[in-house]
Amino acid sequence: MGAGPGLRLVPSDGPGDVDGLLVRVSRGDRAAFEELYDTLSSSVYGLARRVVRDPTRAEDVTQEVFLEVWRKASRFDAGRGKAKTWVMTIAHRRAVDAVRRSESQRRQDHHGAPDDVSFDEPGDRVIRAEEHGAVRECLETLTDLQLESVRLAYFNGYTYGEVATLLDRPLPTIKTRMRDGLIRLRDCLEGAR
Amino acid sequence: MSTDVHTLSGAYAVDALDPREAAEFEEHLEQCHACREEVAELQHAAALMGAAEAAAAPAALRSRVLDEVERAPQLPPRVASLPSDPVTVPGSVVPLRRRLPARGLLAAAAAVVALAIGGVLVSDTMRDDGVPLAGGVVQVFEADDARSVTVDTSNGGKVRVALSAAEGQMAVDTAQLPDLGPRQVYQLWTVVGDIAQPAGVLDDPKTGASMGLPAEGTKVAITIEPMGGSERPTSAPIVTVDPADV
Numbered sequence: 001m002g003a004g005p006g007l008r009l010v011p012s013d014g015p016g017d018v019d020g021l022l023v024r025v026s027r028g029d030r031a032a033f034e035e036l037y038d039t040l041s042s043s044v045y046g047l048a049r050r051v052v053r054d055p056t057r058a059e060d061v062t063q064e065v066f067l068e069v070w071r072k073a074s075r076f077d078a079g080r081g082k083a084k085t086w087v088m089t090i091a092h093r094r095a096v097d098a099v100r101r102s103e104s105q106r107r108q109d110h111h112g113a114p115d116d117v118s119f120d121e122p123g124d125r126v127i128r129a130e131e132h133g134a135v136r137e138c139l140e141t142l143t144d145l146q147l148e149s150v151r152l153a154y155f156n157g158y159t160y161g162e163v164a165t166l167l168d169r170p171l172p173t174i175k176t177r178m179r180d181g182l183i184r185l186r187d188c189l190e191g192a193r
Numbered sequence: 194m195s196t197d198v199h200t201l202s203g204a205y206a207v208d209a210l211d212p213r214e215a216a217e218f219e220e221h222l223e224q225c226h227a228c229r230e231e232v233a234e235l236q237h238a239a240a241l242m243g244a245a246e247a248a249a250a251p252a253a254l255r256s257r258v259l260d261e262v263e264r265a266p267q268l269p270p271r272v273a274s275l276p277s278d279p280v281t282v283p284g285s286v287v288p289l290r291r292r293l294p295a296r297g298l299l300a301a302a303a304a305v306v307a308l309a310i311g312g313v314l315v316s317d318t319m320r321d322d323g324v325p326l327a328g329g330v331v332q333v334f335e336a337d338d339a340r341s342v343t344v345d346t347s348n349g350g351k352v353r354v355a356l357s358a359a360e361g362q363m364a365v366d367t368a369q370l371p372d373l374g375p376r377q378v379y380q381l382w383t384v385v386g387d388i389a390q391p392a393g394v395l396d397d398p399k400t401g402a403s404m405g406l407p408a409e410g411t412k413v414a415i416t417i418e419p420m421g422g423s424e425r426p427t428s429a430p431i432v433t434v435d436p437a438d439v
């Protein structure tokens with residue numbers, strides 16, 4: 001890609017990049033897989049850590065995710081979305097599975113209550129500041145109930161039934177708030193581009 | 194799913210449905226273009242939210258992942274129907290050990306080679322992309338000359354096995370095998386005498402597989418292996434099928 005020898009660009013994950021890499025990965029191209037790993041590992045690991053909350057287990061989840069990406073690369077359908085979304089969807093599913101497997105432990109650790117959601121953990125983040133800033137700003141356009149529903153599901157791994165119980169709201173309300181919240185996030189992020 | 198099934202798209206996009214509801218909604222997705230599109234968009238928005246949590250992964254993880262991938266076969270691309278000749282799938286070649294029995298059974302050797310080169314066509318039912326079970330497995334079960342048998346496995350499941358001489362194929366329906374969770378997989382082997390050759394990894398209990406008709410004297414076994422599969426069995430088979438008995 002654009003970088004000269006010995007020079008590594010911060011992964012730009014422009015739309016073409018990851019998609020092209022994944023196509024090469026599907027043909028067994030290990031160099032492309034390494035590049036894909038370097039481009040997406042911080043996103044996958046960061047999400048896994050956020051959801052499973054334990055760095056060691058987040059590593060296991062990340063490993064499972066990339067193995068699945070390698071194995072199933074040929075099943076990626078570019079007509080259905082971006083490669084990065086495909087990978088992050090696998091990552092989320094794996095992370096949530098891990099959390100649900102050790103539900104009792106999580107309940108113990110967190111007393112069944114949602115954590116404060118912090119968007120500003122400093123330190124080792126390799127981030128593309130503008131994009132992440134846009135996510136944060138767009139999340140602020142959600143109503144409290146939309147935001148709470150989306151966060152509890154996405155970052156804590158709760159089912160919408162569990163979210164309804166936690167927030168003491170009827171099931172259909174949570175179901176629609178979750179959808180409305182994501183739609184609002186989608187629309188706002190589209191506008192931000 | 195009493196009221197409006199379409200509104201489950203949001204919960205589905207953030208994996209907030211229980212497994213039964215998720216399966217039902219995936220069935221709906223097959224029929225509903227609007228929901229497919231909306232789910233894709235909402236998953237994209239969710240993915241951006243997830244990516245905003247990026248944190249550098251520990252350096253040691255990189256080599257662990259690359260090492261593991263070095264040993265892991267890839268699923269072949271999904272094909273609409275199974276050609277009668279083996280398909281060469283780059284990157285999924287199963288290494289053939291040079292220890293074929295010296296029984297002069299050229300046919301057996303040829304079949305194992307074909308299988309080794311062609312790999313096993315694994316078709317998972319609508320997991321990621323909603324494409325229903327690919328032709329291969331169904332085709333074998335539905336062949337006019339198909340013979341099939343259902344066998345109990347030692348871990349409390351069942352597999353259906355079908356053979357079709359006309360198709361030159363054998364198919365395994367593994368939908369009734371217990372779910373193994375994310376750390377283990379079912380792996381198929383061809384067994385001649387006490388030599389087992391890896392024939393394919395099944396990612397999902399819903400998955401079926403089809404392969405070239407094993408030669409006489411070749412049995413097919415299924416074991417439970419660590420994620421990604423193994424080069425040789427690490428546990429006793431949960432079931433062994435002699436095609437001659439089907």
Ligand SMILES: [Zn+2]
Pocket residue numbers: 198199221225226227228229
């Ligand atoms: Zn619909």
